[in-house]
Amino acid sequence: MVFVSLVASHSDVDLETVARLSAGASEVASGALDGTGPVSGAVVLATCNRYEVYAEARSEEDIEATRSTVISEIAELSGLDEQVVSSALTTLTGKDAVNHLFAVGAGLDSAVIGEREIAGQVRRALIEAQESGTASGPLVRLFQTASRTAKDVGSRTALGGRGLSIVSVALDLAEDLRDDAWAEKNVVVFGTGAYAGATMSLLQQRHAGNVFVYSNSGRASAFVATRGGTALTDETLADALRDADVVIGCSGGDHKLTAGDLAETGRGDAPLVAIDLALTRDFDVSLEELEHVDVVTLESVRMAAPAEQAAALEEAREIVLTAADEFAAEQRERSADAAIVALRKHTQRVLETEVERVRAQHGCTAAAEEVEFAMRRMMRQLLHEPTVRARELAAQGRSDEVETALSNLFGISTADVAAANKKAPRQKPQAAPAPAPAAMPDDAVHARHRTA
Incomplete structure (x- = not known):
């Protein structure tokens, strides 16, 4: 999964071009999603001086295809030539797209630095995308975090106290x-x-x-x-x-x-x-x-807007950069969670196959239960270290190494990881499985079965 944003704002193009691009803005996100293409989610942010589309590409290989898909939709709805649309839009990907949205939401990229209206517009863009069904889970988290960051800038810096818009x-x-x-x-x-x-x-x-x-x-x-x-x-x-x-x-x-x-x-x-x-x-x-x-x-407003104090602006930018770094780290951890889920599913299938063999051979006996208990305990022990290492590598931005290792050692493909990513619940960093407890003495095991 990769974030891709296509941006046209007052700082890059004239407002007439921004206005022309915005024609049919509400339909661009749904038009870019056909269920089989490279785009798995999209949110459109259209204001009086900017037009931005945030899309989720399925993989890094799909970035260019995602950009082309969005440009084609904008061109069709606006009536502009695709080349005109392409030249008017700046493309940002990954962390650059995250940094930009956080700065926009905090009013750091506005004609009036620190303005208040843009934070509400970012929230409304997400709400509209959710109502139309175009906001994927990662995009929802991205925009929600941008809104929280805007609140932090407003409450922790002098920008929020000026009330300018x-x-x-x-x-x-x-x-x-x-x-x-x-x-x-x-x-x-x-x-x-x-x-x-x-x-x-x-x-x-x-x-x-x-x-x-x-x-x-x-x-x-x-x-x-x-x-x-x-x-x-x-x-x-x-x-x-x-x-x-x-x-x-x-x-x-x-x-x-x-x-x-x-x-x-x-x-x-x-x-x-x-x-x-x-x-x-x-x-x-x-x-x-x-x-x-x-x-x-x-x-006129842009030219008349007062310059912000350097200290307040620098403090606001630091808040935005820190929030973007933390969001990126969280996204990397999520990619590790998906890989871990894929590995657990793989080992669970192997385990269940062996458990069925034991049950078929020994039936529902105490001996069969003891073997099953030992096998499950061993599996937890074996998965503990890979889980910890996968999260460590993800935090270092090395998730691709985790997926490569899974593919080479277990035959788990990137498609398996992607499927797990859609279903994997968010896991806290400290939630890695703990080492299995020491084995119970044989007498204690037999006692457990006798009292069951």
């Missing part, structure tokens, strides 16, 4: 452009998704009193029922836009607000701040050409 920086920019108090502003919010929810929460913290919400999907009424504000309809939207001081785009819908739309409301040249937080842009570029409209985009 993409939305908060955008609202700060709006305050710089128009210094009126939020209580005096009329605000129109487009969308009812996660960013719209975060926006409503921050507007409440800033005591915004006149907030209106519009959704072309008709969910505005249900949205404001739990978050406050006033729901808008197609009939009331124009009046709200005419009186608006700030409009905030969080929907990424098909219709973009244009300069012509504003003109039709009759608002004239009244000053307006338009904050566009949607990846696919809610506001048409024609708004940027209006002198009385100030447009704040995700790129």
Whole structure:
């Protein structure tokens, strides 16, 4: 099993490309899983400034096939050429993929370093994958550990205390452009998704009193029922836009607000701040050409985000790297568990064959029971040292040597180990079988059988 991540984010490609890749994002994971291909699990993380697919390849030999499968699905759903998709995505494997996800979840790879929203988006990506049945066991553990790491960074470093987010920086920019108090502003919010929810929460913290919400999907009424504000309809939207001081785009819908739309409301040249937080842009570029409209985009937020203190950032990165190392060690131990289970199954089959021969020859006699007891005790003793050594080698990253030894000495194939890996329960490192107790005296053995 190998983790493979394909990444396109604000730091590597333009946001328009990220948006185009994200088309059909919810269907990529299920499309990549056909039950027989190289991909055994997938989770998609799509946010306002990144698009990332985390897949589980069945083996290292399947990495390239996994990458090709995912790229083909993205190309088909987005309508982009496969070569365009391939060039836009950076491929990370193994520990590099783990490190990246942990850093992303902790907000260390965000436009606003230490932002809070991304941790929730990582959790939701996993939940959606679990609901659709595309999240394999290793991917579930990977994303759950990323979420715990994000909590550690938030609670143990200064990054968590600043409370910065993409939305908060955008609202700060709006305050710089128009210094009126939020209580005096009329605000129109487009969308009812996660960013719209975060926006409503921050507007409440800033005591915004006149907030209106519009959704072309008709969910505005249900949205404001739990978050406050006033729901808008197609009939009331124009009046709200005419009186608006700030409009905030969080929907990424098909219709973009244009300069012509504003003109039709009759608002004239009244000053307006338009904050566009949607990846696919809610506001048409024609708004940027209006002198009385100030447009704040995700790129504006990225450039305006304050630099973090070096000490806090270094501490956060250390937490992320330590968590990634511990996760990698745990994964290596899991591979040893699978090999141990495969070895135990092999020896158990041999043991049961011999036990049946004894029973067939001697029946259910005390002598037969004594022989069976001795054989099982000997098997435990024989397996103890290989179990300990297998875990030691796995901790050193030498699981392949364990599998090679099993193949050469017992004829146990990598397919047998892989099958055991699917069924093997997680075993704690200290749970290795203890050496068998010293043999009971013969009199004690006979006494046990006589009293049974």
